[in-house]
Amino acid sequence: MNRARGIALMDFVAGSIILAGAVAAWVSITRAQLDSNAFADRRLQARNACGRELDDIRREGASALEDRPRPDASGFSVIRTFPVSNLPSTLKGHAGRVEVRPLKTENGCGCYEVRAVVRWKNLDTVEECELSTIIGGKP
Numbered sequence: 001m002n003r004a005r006g007i008a009l010m011d012f013v014a015g016s017i018i019l020a021g022a023v024a025a026w027v028s029i030t031r032a033q034l035d036s037n038a039f040a041d042r043r044l045q046a047r048n049a050c051g052r053e054l055d056d057i058r059r060e061g062a063s064a065l066e067d068r069p070r071p072d073a074s075g076f077s078v079i080r081t082f083p084v085s086n087l088p089s090t091l092k093g094h095a096g097r098v099e100v101r102p103l104k105t106e107n108g109c110g111c112y113e114v115r116a117v118v119r120w121k122n123l124d125t126v127e128e129c130e131l132s133t134i135i136g137g138k139p
Helices: 002-060
Strands: 077-082 096-102 111-122 125-136
Touching (some): 002 111
Antiparallel strands (some): 096 111
């Protein structure tokens, strides 16, 4: 009879250990899935914000790009910044910015490369989404 109680106790301990391992695995998988979904949602918000800003620039036309501040080392000038809702910003102001630089072409058609960039804080890293387009040109 004592031996039967000992075996039952060992079965209970082994079952508890297996159950604890299964719960720990489920919690870690669920946490990874939630982090992955949050990252994808932030990236989608950033990409959509970049697309909206590029659409606004296209509507304004190439003439709005001619007056721009002094360019940085890569030739881009920041012409404006824009907010992105629900994204933790890493900049002093807004999370997004629109940059422009003139393109050199054979016939000097007056084209500009315009890019919209959004940076945000993601857990322990800084993430960035960038969309670019070419605007302008003489017919």
